[in-house]
Amino acid sequence: MSKFRRKGKGGMPAVSTASLPDIVFMLLFFFMVSTVMRETELKISVNVPKATEVKKLERKSLVSYIYVGSPRRSYVALYGTEPRIQLNDQFAKISDIQDYISAERDARDEKEVPLMTTSLKVDGYTRMGIVTDIKQELRKCNALKINYSTRKGTK
């Protein structure tokens, strides 16, 4: 009996922290791999609507984004409050879309061009006029696969 009692006498042994760096590194690698750095800084506020029949966007490298929404507060003085289009890092006009799409195509492999998708990130309060114009413009340059960005969920 006393055999066992003696063992527990010296208090709890300190937990070795030697493996702490390993654990932390493991976490670090996980986050490093799963991180997607934001490429563009949004100058407009986009609050996409909700929908139920959503599909995930696969192959992010083949997706080009078009943002539409009202300018953020710091840009209101310059650009007003009417919804604007943003391509890459700057405000754009409808006529810039064709150039943008061809630039996006040039950046990709020729084989992958037919697989390219255009993701429309449009604020829910935007009027359809501007969206229709964008779609017509995309049709003109044959970028036919589009994805209306939405959040999953019911209204």
Place this chain on the structure above:
Amino acid sequence: MAKRTPPEISGGSMADIAFMLLIFFLVATTMDIDSGIMRVLPPPIPDDAEPPPPIKERNVFVVLVNKNNQLLVEGEPISIKQLKDKAKEFILNPQDKKDLPDKKDVDIPYFGKSRVSKGIISLQTDRGTSYETYIAVTNELITAGNEIRNDVAMKKFGKLYKDITKDKRNAIRKYVPVPISEAEPKNIGGD
């Protein structure tokens, strides 16, 4: 000369460095997965193209949305909640009604000779319609199609539409076509 061994570098601060990096990546990570409604736009129409053959009125399911986000479906104003059932009735036409779409005989793998609806959904929006409404309407129409496809898949293969093989999915897609056509832009009900 006595060769001096360099002092060993302490590894004790490794955890601190790793923690710092970890916190940076934790903060910088955005876990949101981009998702949305996939659509394919119709190819551009060349200027010298012949006008398409007229489609019978019974084969078209007209959905109009005006600038006040109100729906007019087949001539009657309805709410967005009723849209899905209306669309399902239109696509299926179970009683072969005269005012709902015609059917044609098509040979489809897995199904054999079957009667497929000729119906087309035509969605027209005004320039003043809000995008939110447009997405909601599109979503309802796609839901209608997907529910029918799910039912067919359940009946035929005993599985949900998304769980069956690609061949079978393509067969069902042919069996239940849900073409949604978006008209060339025009103004409905003024500016």
